[in-house]
Amino acid sequence: MNRYQFLLLMVAHLFFSCSEREERVNPPSRPHIVFLLADDLGYGELGSYGQKLIHTPVLDELARKGIRFTNFYAGSPICGPSRAVILTGKHSASSTIRGNIGYHPEREVFARVALKPDEMTLGEMLREAGYQTAFIGKWHLDDCNVETWAHHRGFDFAVQEQFGTCPGGIVYDERMHWINGKQDSIFYDQTAYDCLDEFRTEIALDYLDGLDLADPIFLFMSYRAPHAHEKTVGDKDLYADQGWPEIERTHAAKITLLDKQVGRLLDKLTEMGVLDNTLIVFTSDNGAQGEQGHDHTFFQSTGELRGRKRDTYEGGLRVPALAFWAGNTKPGTVDDTPLSGQDFMPTFAEVAGIKVPDQTNGVSFAPVLFGRDPKPRDYLVWEFNMYGKPSTNFRQAVRIGTMKGVRYGVDSSMELYDLAQDISESSDISDQYPELVRKMEDIVQKEHVPNPHFPYGGYSAILGAE
Numbered sequence: 195m196n197r198y199q200f201l202l203l204m205v206a207h208l209f210f211s212c213s214e215r216e217e218r219v220n221p222p223s224r225p226h227i228v229f230l231l232a233d234d235l236g237y238g239e240l241g242s243y244g245q246k247l248i249h250t251p252v253l254d255e256l257a258r259k260g261i262r263f264t265n266f267y268a269g270s271p272i273c274g275p276s277r278a279v280i281l282t283g284k285h286s287a288s289s290t291i292r293g294n295i296g297y298h299p300e301r302e303v304f305a306r307v308a309l310k311p312d313e314m315t316l317g318e319m320l321r322e323a324g325y326q327t328a329f330i331g332k333w334h335l336d337d338c339n340v341e342t343w344a345h346h347r348g349f350d351f352a353v354q355e356q357f358g359t360c361p362g363g364i365v366y367d368e369r370m371h372w373i374n375g376k377q378d379s380i381f382y383d384q385t386a387y388d389c390l391d392e393f394r395t396e397i398a399l400d401y402l403d404g405l406d407l408a409d410p411i412f413l414f415m416s417y418r419a420p421h422a423h424e425k426t427v428g429d430k431d432l433y434a435d436q437g438w439p440e441i442e443r444t445h446a447a448k449i450t451l452l453d454k455q456v457g458r459l460l461d462k463l464t465e466m467g468v469l470d471n472t473l474i475v476f477t478s479d480n481g482a483q484g485e486q487g488h489d490h491t492f493f494q495s496t497g498e499l500r501g502r503k504r505d506t507y508e509g510g511l512r513v514p515a516l517a518f519w520a521g522n523t524k525p526g527t528v529d530d531t532p533l534s535g536q537d538f539m540p541t542f543a544e545v546a547g548i549k550v551p552d553q554t555n556g557v558s559f560a561p562v563l564f565g566r567d568p569k570p571r572d573y574l575v576w577e578f579n580m581y582g583k584p585s586t587n588f589r590q591a592v593r594i595g596t597m598k599g600v601r602y603g604v605d606s607s608m609e610l611y612d613l614a615q616d617i618s619e620s621s622d623i624s625d626q627y628p629e630l631v632r633k634m635e636d637i638v639q640k641e642h643v644p645n646p647h648f649p650y651g652g653y654s655a656i657l658g659a660e
């Protein structure tokens with residue numbers, strides 16, 4: 195074969211490979227979006243964030259291939275409110291759900307608060323934009339009314355857990371997973387799986403198998419690990435040789451098994467030929483948990499950060515966050531832009547090529563995905579109502595540049611830390627910056643949108659004094 199014939203052959207080969215690919219998959223102009231949300235995964239619990247004992251090879255590889263965000267914050271330091279921030283793009287001082295339990299003045303009871311019908315969810319936004327939308331796992335943005343469940347809030351296909359007692363004496367077993375509202379259900383048989391996230395991943399793989407790829411996919415995987423409610427995992431061998439207390443072994447196993455499930459999902463997307471046109475985002479809904487006997491310092495689950503789940507110190511809020519989009523995100527990027535849960539809505543709107551909904555006060559980080567700086571923001575703000583009487587259960591925080599204000603109780607003085615010097619928030623320097631502290635106190639008040647379920651200052655006015 196001479197050089198000319200060889201070149202002809204190569205050109206023919208390229209042509210046919212391209213045709214083959216076009217036949218196999220007709221990539222939509224907008225990317226698929228796969229959002230992976232861990233439950234209570236701390237800032238220090240992935241290898242790429244400094245974890246030494248718990249293995250997370252798949253997510254570490256994702257970090258190497260894409261962007262690892264080092265200043266990414268959960269919208270709130272606890273489950274329901276953080277998810278509300280993600281789904282609606284509104285920060286926690288303006289969102290509908292600001293605590294796992296809220297007050298209902300008309301009934302004079304404390305109960306779960308659902309997203310309001312007139313606020314748009316990520317699912318509704320992307321479905322409107324032509325996406326096929328799916329939600330699998332923990333929803334936690336609803337009440338007993340099925341209209342507030344994921345399927346009715348923008349997800350064509352929704353499989354969610356449900357728990358608690360509802361009017362009429364209905365008691366939900368959280369192992370039951372409800373399909374498309376209450377159209378069907380599937381029970382999680384723990385003896386048949388390594389972990390709950392394996393079960394949820396099976397559901398996702400089946401869903402993907404049945405899809406026509408004419409329209410882009412938005413898949414929201416809402417995982418369980420490493421939340422304390424999953425008390426054990428099926429795989430008893432993982433880390434069995436380490437000599438750790440059983441509760442810590444289980445904790446580590448949950449994270450490694452979650453990592454494995456993410457790998458299975460990514461393999462599926464590869465097999466389907468869509469991974470090259472998919473934006474993958476991985477994060478956690480709040481900082482590390484230290485519940486039901488698990489010690490969050492055992493694995494240094496928050497790294498050097500102070501506090502944990504339910505704290506508005508960094509350990510409760512700062513979370514791992516990874517983004518990968520082949521051909522766009524630059525491999526090995528480490529980005530230190532301060533970002534938070536409300537930023538997903540404007541980012542996904544921009545990626546999908548649609549108008550950013552007016553309701554969001556987040557800032558798109560889509561430019562970061564392409565190696566550019568995002569629009570600068572003045573500050574980030576948090577407000578959290580933890581159920582109970584103590585005024586310190588009303589928790590706020592502000593971040594301006596590298597400076598962070600934290601206040602537990604509106605009558606307390608605001609503490610101030612310079613995260614650039616003091617990432618562990620160990621030295622309160624509020625005395626040195628009285629003007630900045632005043633400015634932060636004004637911000638938390640100004641950004642607060644009144645909400646009948648979550649009174650400003652906490653619940654002591656309703657529950658009685660301390």
Ligand SMILES: [Ca+2]
Nearest residue numbers: 233234273479
């Ligand atoms: Ca959580």
